[in-house]
Amino acid sequence: MRASTFFMPTLREVPAEAEIASHQLLLRAGFIRKSAAGIYTFLPLGLRVLKKVEEIVREEMNRAGGLEIQLPILQAADLWHRSGRWHVYGPELIRLKDRHGRDFCLGPTHEEIVTELVKGEVRSYKQLPLLLYQIQNKYRDEKRPRFGLLRGREFVMKDLYSFDRDEAGLEESYRKMYTAYERVFTRCGLDFRVVEADTGAIGGHDSHEFMALAAAGEATIVYCGACGYAANAEKAESRSTGEAGGERPRPLERVATPGKRTVEEVTAFLGVPARKIIKTLVYQSDAGPVAVLVRGDREVNEVKLQRIVGSLRLELADGPTVEKLTGAPVGFAGPVGLNLPLVVDREVAGLANAVAGANAADAHYVNVNPGRDFTLDTVADVRLAAAGDPCIRCGEPLSATRGIEVGQLFKLGDKYSRVMEATFLDENGRERYYIMGCYGIGISRTMAAVVEQHHDAEGIIWPWSLAPFKVVVLPVNSRDEVQAALAEKIYRMLVTAGYDTILDDRQERPGVKFKDADLVGYPVRITVGQKAAAGQVEVRNRRSGETVLVDAADVVQAVTAICGV
Ligand code: ATP
Ligand code: MG
Numbered sequence: 354m355r356a357s358t359f360f361m362p363t364l365r366e367v368p369a370e371a372e373i374a375s376h377q378l379l380l381r382a383g384f385i386r387k388s389a390a391g392i393y394t395f396l397p398l399g400l401r402v403l404k405k406v407e408e409i410v411r412e413e414m415n416r417a418g419g420l421e422i423q424l425p426i427l428q429a430a431d432l433w434h435r436s437g438r439w440h441v442y443g444p445e446l447i448r449l450k451d452r453h454g455r456d457f458c459l460g461p462t463h464e465e466i467v468t469e470l471v472k473g474e475v476r477s478y479k480q481l482p483l484l485l486y487q488i489q490n491k492y493r494d495e496k497r498p499r500f501g502l503l504r505g506r507e508f509v510m511k512d513l514y515s516f517d518r519d520e521a522g523l524e525e526s527y528r529k530m531y532t533a534y535e536r537v538f539t540r541c542g543l544d545f546r547v548v549e550a551d552t553g554a555i556g557g558h559d560s561h562e563f564m565a566l567a568a569a570g571e572a573t574i575v576y577c578g579a580c581g582y583a584a585n586a587e588k589a590e591s592r593s594t595g596e597a598g599g600e601r602p603r604p605l606e607r608v609a610t611p612g613k614r615t616v617e618e619v620t621a622f623l624g625v626p627a628r629k630i631i632k633t634l635v636y637q638s639d640a641g642p643v644a645v646l647v648r649g650d651r652e653v654n655e656v657k658l659q660r661i662v663g664s665l666r667l668e669l670a671d672g673p674t675v676e677k678l679t680g681a682p683v684g685f686a687g688p689v690g691l692n693l694p695l696v697v698d699r700e701v702a703g704l705a706n707a708v709a710g711a712n713a714a715d716a717h718y719v720n721v722n723p724g725r726d727f728t729l730d731t732v733a734d735v736r737l738a739a740a741g742d743p744c745i746r747c748g749e750p751l752s753a754t755r756g757i758e759v760g761q762l763f764k765l766g767d768k769y770s771r772v773m774e775a776t777f778l779d780e781n782g783r784e785r786y787y788i789m790g791c792y793g794i795g796i797s798r799t800m801a802a803v804v805e806q807h808h809d810a811e812g813i814i815w816p817w818s819l820a821p822f823k824v825v826v827l828p829v830n831s832r833d834e835v836q837a838a839l840a841e842k843i844y845r846m847l848v849t850a851g852y853d854t855i856l857d858d859r860q861e862r863p864g865v866k867f868k869d870a871d872l873v874g875y876p877v878r879i880t881v882g883q884k885a886a887a888g889q890v891e892v893r894n895r896r897s898g899e900t901v902l903v904d905a906a907d908v909v910q911a912v913t914a915i916c917g918v
Pocket of ligand 2: 758760761
């Protein structure tokens with residue numbers, strides 16, 4: 354490829370809306386452009402990388418016995434009514450009507466439609482296991498689309514569905530996928546960790562997530578250095594580290610806390626530690642509002658809360674609702690005298706003489722004693738696990754880190770086949786439900802996660818496997834005939850040797866070309882400069898920065914030496 358005829362609009366400035374490295378660099382280096390919130394165009398460079406991720410995933414899915422298909426993106430609501438998910442999915446599902454007024458949605462995932470397909474086409478246990486997959490755009494109207502490709506509303510996903518005759522078969526399919534995922538993310542050059550995960554809206558009974566480790570990741574991973582336990586903080590169970598009891602309850606007292614709304618403000622004003630403050634949050638659930646109590650130094654685990662209240666929908670109540678329900682502005686809610694069902698975290702239940710909002714503006718209660726001053730309706734583990742908590746398995750303190758969820762595996766069992774009445778005939782001629790699994794990989798998200806892990810101040814450093822071009826040949830002065838001719842010759846040698854190469858033959862200043870080469874992140878740069886007259890060029894390894902001077906005739910050899918690094 355010649356840069357002069359290629360389309361790679363790079364930007365010198367950091368785009369204002371981009372907060373994290375991968376988003377900034379993919380925009381600046383001309384890989385993607387935003388079309389609308391969470392919706393991106395892939396430019397030629399971006400599409401090249403995306404297709405490489407896809408190809409790695411495709412090879413590994415095929416190796417594991419997967420068969421590629423393509424399911425429709427546009428799906429009739431009828432299927433979603435049958436699984437019950439038309440209502441469960443909420444506003445994330447992009448719904449639309451056809452000209453006859455019939456409901457449709459854009460697929461956020463494809464369990465329904467693939468189950469329907471297999472139900473209609475497969476009859477016998479002899480045809481199992483069956484592993485079907487596709488690589489396709491998915492649509493989710495995310496509440497907070499952000500970070501470029503990391504959380505889009507339109508994004509590329511690989512989704513595979515396994516159909517087995519029994520649990521043992523599912524185990525085997527799951528194991529194959531687990532191994533395939535390890536291979537995929539290793540080949541993509543990612544530093545990742547596999548964690549136990551919650552099964553969320555997709556449902557099922559066992560799940561793992563593949564997390565690319567990155568500070569920009571939205572997921573918190575807790576892990577135990579001692580026994581190896583690792584889980585998404587949403588899923589991780591926590592042992593209470595509550596205050597030891599024994600403190601004598603003192604009389605409840607109301608104190609003025611003018612304008613002190615946040616835990617930090619109340620902590621500073623009253624001189625009590627955050628762990629003695631009861632944080633009260635009001636959520637809207639299917640059954641109406643509920644109040645959740647966690648310690649001031651803790652966060653509510655909404656996944657656990659959703660399970661506890663048994664609600665399909667769960668949302669933090671907005672300001673006006675909180676005011677109406679508690680009689681106080683946001684920041685002054687508390688359990689004493691509050692007429693709402695209470696979900697009390699175990700740690701809160703164990704507190705003595707705590708501080709809580711008084712359900713009145715500018716006032717708190719001190720010496721709040723759970724059980725005495727408010728009823729313990731539901732006591733449960735409802736907080737997010739955090740670093741320092743004792744490991745649920747071995748009791749050693751947990752560590753925490755952040756990750757980007759690049760893939761997830763679920764054992765679904767008969768969750769979908771049962772509601773959709775998808776059966777096959779076993780060896781005794783009896784009808785049985787398929788035992789299913791589903792397995793997703795965020796293709797576009799993986800591309801961004803790789804950039805998140807592989808970049809420096811100058812730009813992207815693509816792993817060899819994903820580089821849009823492996824080598825850039827850069828004549829310092831394209832007007833210099835000797836340089837231009839040698840660059841051309843080297844370009845041809847590399848292409849003939851099978852290396853995807855780009856020749857930067859643009860009539861640009863050398864500084865621009867060097868900057869672009871680093872920004873785009875080609876693994877190898879070959880600089881054809883002054884020494885061209887002597888038949889010598891510079892070969893530079895983008896990752897290590899190492900530069901060697903070689904004879905033009907040895908260029909292919911020098912590139913081969915770097916390849917795979
Ligand atoms: P998250 O928790 O990050 O919202 P999820 O658990 O809802 O993701 P899955 O339903 O497991 O996602 O989808 C399979 C894979 O698709 C995820 O592991 C992730 O890599 C990718 N993915 C999910 N949502 C998005 C998104 N909004 N943008 C880009 N990739 C996504
Ligand atoms: Mg997931």
